[in-house]
Amino acid sequence: MASPDQCGRGRGFNTNGSAEEANIQPPDLKKVLVLKKADWLRIADETNEVNKERERLREAAKQREELHLHSKEMVKKWSHTVLGQRKKKLEAKKVREQMEEEKRKQMDLEEANYREQKRKEAVKKAEMQLYYQTDRVKGLHSALLLTEVLKEREAQIELKQQTKSATKKVEKEILEKIKTREDEAMKQQEEKTLQKRHERRVFTEDLKNQIKENELTREQQELKEKQKDREEIQRLYELHQSQQRTAAERQVMHKRNIKKACMEHLEQRDHLRKIEAQKQKTEEEQRKLFLTAKQKMTKLRKEKDKEIIREAQDRREMILNKLVVTQQQQTLHEEQRTAKAAEELDARQALLHLEQQQKKAVMLKSITDHREIIRKEKEMRSKISEQKTLEETMSKMEADRIFAEMKQQEAKKKGEENEKLKQFIIAQMAEKQARDQHEMTEDRKYGEINAQLIAEEEKNFQEYSQQVIDAAAEKKKNVFPLNKAARRGIKAGDSSTFRGVQPTYLVQDETGTPMPRYVTCTTENIKKLHEAADIHEAKRRLGFTWS
Known part of the structure; x- marks a missing residue:
């Protein structure tokens, strides 16, 4: 990076200052x-944002592009160039791919046609196999x-007759040879028998x-x-005797133990009985003593009561006597004292009396x-009870009213549900009747289609059977079974047809006889019972009699 001196400014030059300050401080040369x-010039161009090199490069690139386009236009139609050869190869590849695509399409079309043909053949073969599985064709094949x-x-x-006539002459020679061979064989057999007898002897x-x-x-x-058995038996007998003696001793010991245990049990029981008897005796004596003491106490109480009564009577008599004496003695001054005492x-x-009246008044007041x-x-x-009774009565009346309303609503709801059920059942029965009518129509149409199919199958069968009969007649075979099978046919059950197969209802036994189709009054009644023609009659029969 250039320093300020290298860019033309002195060290003390201030860019923010004025020109006068620059004149005052001249730069250092x-x-x-x-x-x-x-x-x-370069610095000036950079300052003015002019890039000549970039312009030159851009011009050079533009000229090269123009030359390239011109060259492409010139060599576009040349065949010996790399581009022309590449173009030809691409065009040839495109044509080859189109031809291969056409071939593939043709092969796919042929494959589809072949598969369609195979599918048709398989369907035809399956139909023929199903046709061959029908009862009448099976009968014809049989x-x-x-x-x-x-x-x-x-x-x-x-062949048997020819063989029989041809072998009559040969049989004589064969019989003679056989007879000669049998004679020789008999002689040899006798010799062998004698030899065997000697050897057997x-x-x-x-x-x-x-x-x-x-x-x-x-x-x-x-x-x-036998000697060993005798010794073994003797040994076993002795062993058995010893075992029996041991068992007898063990049994005797067991009996003794049982007897001893029984005696001990009896002694213990007698001892317990004695203790119980002694206890009962003691209790009885105590009870008797208690009764005796009680009787004595009762007797003493009675005697004491009598004594008290007698003493009371004596004291009363003595008092009466004293009173009489005193009364006789105090007769004179009794009147005064009596009067005073009376007052x-x-x-x-x-x-x-006043106290009693007061007490009585207080008592009466209380x-x-x-x-x-x-x-x-x-x-x-009583008021609370009446209020409760009234409230209970009102609550019962309210409950009865609510219950009646609920019952009324339930009855109304039940009536509405019954009406809905009635309408639903009527709609269902009408729908069933319409469905049955539709099913009858479909059955009728199905019967017509079934009859057409049966007629067509009968025609095909007759043609096929006629071909088989003609082929058998050409081979000079007996065609009576074929005519019988072609004329007879198999029809049983409801004669319905399912893809060329007529169902046959057979008896489940070794005969396999076809079952006939019966239509009787009973079947018609059952049909009427389950299929109603009149909806109102069906409702009455089922019990739907709502108003």
Whole structure:
């Protein structure tokens, strides 16, 4: 980067200052840099944003582009150039790809036609196989097989007759040769028989000797085995006896233990019974003592009561006697004292009566107050009870009203639901009747189409059977089974047709007989029961009798 001195300014020069300050401070000539003209022009161009090199390069590129375009225009039609050869190769490649595409399209078309032809052949083959699976064609093929069998049978019979007539002469020679061979064989057989008898006799004698030796050996072996068995039996018997003795001793010991346990149990039970009896006896004695003491106490109480009564009577009699004596003695001054006592008694009685009246008044007042309080409480309870009863009655009446309204709403809702159900059932029955009518129409149309298909199948079958019969007649076969199969046909069930196959309802047994189609009064009644012609009659029959 250039310094300020190199750019033509002194060190103390201020760019923000004025020209007078520059004149006052002149630059140092030793530090001033003198530029060349080219550098000065370059700096001036950069300052003026002029880029001659860029302009030159742009002009050169433009000239090259023009020369290139001119050259392309000149060599466009040259054939020996690289571009021309490339263009020819591209055009040839394009033509070749078009030809290959045409070939591929042609091959695809041929492949599609071939597949379509194969598909048609497969469909035709499948239809023929289905046609061959029908009952009538199977019957016709069975008849054709029968004709083949009959033809083969006739050929076999003819061959058998020819063979029989041709072999009659040969049979005599063969019989003579066979007889001669049989005679020689008989002689050889007799010789072999004699030889075998001799060999059998020798073998029998050897076998008898071997049997005798084997019997002796077996007898000795049996004796040894019997001795061993006898010893084993003796050992087992002794072992059994010892086991029985041991078992008997064990059983005796077991019985003794059981008896001992039983005796101990009985002794314990007797001891418990004695303890229980002693306890009961003690309780009985205590009860008796208690009863005796109670009776004594009762007797003493009665005697004491009698004594108290007697003492009271004696004291009363003594008092009466004393009173009589005292009364007799105090007769004179009794009147005064009696009068005084009577006055005191009257005063005392009056005071007592007044106190009693006051107490009675207080008591009556308290009773009255209590009764008033009770009455008020009773009235309050009665009012509360009446209020509760009234509220309960009102709530019951309100509940009854709500219940009645709910019942009325439920009845109304039920009536509306019944009406909706009625309309729904009527609509369903009408829809069912329309559907049944439509199904009957469809069945009728289906029957017509089925009849046409059956007629067409019958025509095809007759043509096919006639071809088979003609071919069999040309081969001089028996065509009676074929005529019978072509004339008979198989029709059972509802005679419906499904892609050339007529269903046959057969008996489920070894015969496989086709079942007939019956239409009786019972079937008609069942049909009437399940298919109603009149909607109103059906509603009455089902019980839908709403008003």
